[in-house]
Amino acid sequence: MTSTPTEVAPAAPSALRRLLPGAPAGREARGSTLLRHLAVAVFFGTLVVLVTNQLAPYQNLQVARVCAFLCVTAGHTVLVGLNGQLSLGHGALMATGAYTMALTQQALDERAVRGWWTLPASLLAAVAVTALGGLVVGLAAARLRGPYLAGVTLAVATLVPAVTTIFTGVFNGEQGLPFPAQTPPAALGAYFQPERWLAWIALAAALLTMLLLANLVRSRFGRSLRAVRDDEVAARLAGIPVARTQVLAFVVSAACAGLGGGVYAMLTATVAPGKFPLDLSLFLLMAIVIGGLGSLAGAVWGAVLLVALQDLPGLLTEHLDLSAGLAQRLEGNLALAVFGLILIVVMLAAPGGLQGGVRAVGDRLRAALRRRRAPRRSPDR
Template sequence: MTDLEERVRVQVPAPVRKSRHIALVLLGAVIILALSYVLPPFRNYQLATVGAYLCVTAGLTVLTGLNGQLSLGHGALMAVGAYTLALTQNSLAGNGLGQWTLLVAVLAAIVVTTVAGAVVGLAAARLRGPYLAGLTLAVAVVVPAITSTWDGTFNSDQGLSVAVDPPPVALGYDFPYERWQAWLTWAGALLTLLLLANLVRSRFGRDLTAVRDDETAARLAGVNVARTQVLAFVVSAACAGLGGALIAVLSQSVSPGAFPLALSLFLLMAIVIGGLGRLSGALWGAVLLVVLPAVTHSITDSIDVSPALAQRLEGNLPLAIFGVVLIVVMLAFPGGIASLPSRIRRRRR
């Protein structure tokens, strides 16, 4: 992007930007609605999974891409949101609230994960580089251990089932459940994108990038560096909690095995491949998180190997494929997949 284009983008009035964001979200809602009627049930489930992951990758983009804080523990934050939803949903099941029960459970998951993110963010604001990565890595290790320690509440490695109500009767008794799942997750994803898009274009968004580029210069310019970093972690944690809660709704169960350390690595690689610092890159990253494991499963099914070797491939091949894709993308277009349209436009000019 040239300096002139950057100045024009910054000078766009806030109401115009917000109207543009709302228009894009409405367009996205129309596309998702149309796809949900065209796709078969399993593809609708995959579409719903992309929406759930998009909440997480968008929040991680704000934290790592715009603020420069490396997190290896977002899988654990997703687990916090998922377990909170499961406990809240199961405790409120059968109380007559109907579909409102799910909304209360999702809000509870966001609040609890936000508090957890604030605690981690307060510690992370004092750390840099590998020390920050080590702290978030410790979070990814500690959270699964908590579920084993209090197995009476979290049911240890077996996890918890999630009681989810069927689609509203107003949609029809034969309304496909997978379509309803896609609507739920993408409602959360599109709302998250709208809020984050307005946030990163605000003064707070400029503070995020200022702290990322040069903390000393940002401090001299009057930016509260520590507060900005903590708020970035809080925002990202809230998005991770929403994504984890939606994943629990989709799978209707929660267990420590669903949120391993590898998930945090996949999330980080996904936003880098998609385009670090771009919300459109977060969308590409969410798509990769769903597509690449499906490709891996197809590869292992097509290879005639022993069951033990197939199981090992199933566990290690996705990480290898992600690594290869990461190398290829960084060599071909370092800005990620989201930078490809702008690169094509510049070459045409």
Template sequence: MTEVQERAGTATAAGTRTKARRTLLRNLAIALVAAVVILALSYVLPPFRNYQLATVGAYVCVTAGLTVLTGLNGQLSLGHGALMAVGAYTLALVQNALAGRGQWTLVVAIVAGVALTTVVGAVVGLAAARLRGPYLAGLTLAVAVVVPAITSTFDKTFNSDQGISVSVDPPPLALGYSFPYERWQAWIAWTGALLTMLLLANLITSRFGRNLRAVRDDEAAARLAGVNVARTQVLAFVVSAACAGLGGALFAVLAQSVSPGAFPITLSLFLVMAIVIGGLGRLSGAVWGAVLLVLLPASTHSLTESISVSPALAQRLEGNLPLAIFGVVLIVVMLAFPGGIASLGRSLRNKFRSDKTNSRKA
């Protein structure tokens, strides 16, 4: 009996390894196709659109990490804008300290931003593992308030509200003297985005991903199944914080400056609404959410410019109109497609099959 059990266990383990290998190869193929598409787009789009494409890539890092935390693990965070600020400020300080020493310094600065944000995420995650519901949201909201206050307190280091300029080297000379800088930005941002998506896609299909969903669905049942609930929740926060730090670091590279005004509390609200509209719990929904985060504010900016209003009203609309439009879009999408934009294809496919079945019966 023991020999039979050992053979069954060996066969199960072999089957699991084969499935994991197939999943890895599939995700690599998807990432490779996406890289080719982004590369082609970067050559077709004009400079400003390339900058928008790069901004989408930076947002993808953040929304993908938030999808893992909120969509797959059920922890609501209203402080991811602050975690982005940690990554951005770390990159600015490290990059400025290493400026002029070669292209490799940017990689070091990005890694430093991700590392420090991961540490901050671990600290917040340890506290968050003890909280639920509105208490967890309140904790993360407090983080979003504290981080900008730190920049004002240590103004000699962070230059208070004026922020810090980031010294970024031009594209490598191997690409040519006239290589567009915006295209180089798009390559940098989407390299980080595709690596993030590839790692998370493999992570959520692993045992850790199953633990995330088990804790989200029922903590008591997960605990009885042998899942360490607290450790799973902390690790989810750590992974999500690392992604937010990468996104913040990329934003610093794109804007070439960092200031508290770039990471307001409303940014954290936009991020949560974006993953809900895109499709909560789906990495494809994170991509849709990142696209909306770039396109909707740009559309509202164009709208306010086309309306003849006083400068004071225009300034007020500029700050509040994007949030209002996001809210309207959220309501419409939730009524039409409760699973978000990412579920649109599946909903249409199911409707087509249902109509086809009904027509056969008729």
């Protein structure tokens, strides 16, 4: 008797495999993942709060700025790294959240509305309006790929600052909108550092963003994002609505940018077009590439780099005896030049970004420890 060869179906991509019919629901796994993420958020939140108690006011503002940018870079990582859509307009989305935050606070102050809830309400308004903007951009960009998608988002990055300078009656032109100072609650004491309070608010926003995104990445929707990124045709054959997934990725990413912009408005005390230049979108994209597109941890590296490199020209002009003209040129170009140099070095040395390099080093150390702990075989006699 001759055996007939059996046809073996090709293996589905890893992101698709768990989306196919018959895949386990994993409800218990989702519950344990949520608890693990909550524990990590509580640990790092407690650690940062303890650190801020020992920092000077300016250093606490730096921590707050890192947290504000972390909201943006984390959402940007979901869009670019997990879904594969290139965006050059996240600086404009961040500006949208900041202006919405300032306008909402202004409207509440004009109506003499006071209370602890006004700040969260303004942040929610910033998130909602920016998410709506992300929906519009996502619908427009759903059929575009590559340079065409980048061109649409770049147009958004140039449109938003232009709108703020044209409608001066609403946005106050180049001078921008003032943002009221946020005083700490009386329960914290009369001498509690206001900058520390701002750092705590920004930290809460960043932790909430990271917690929600970490669980989203592990969810069915997160697997759909990766499946669409890896192979749109295979994802469509598996029943994934590709266009809707891409639009929702834009909405989620824009909402995070709006939250970061709202927190940033609270820190800068003035929301003006100069706070959100065109190169901010380029900085945000380079930050997540340098940090590592594959994970949310890379967004943390990117946020830290953003704040550190923005402060670099000021540190140089403070400690070096530079002329006024040279100091002005450094302030405008040094951060971009250093960012570009770091990007080249990281792409050559660690294509997976800083987080990918850290993960590779950790894997090698664990492999070395396993080899050392493995029992040695006696030589054969």
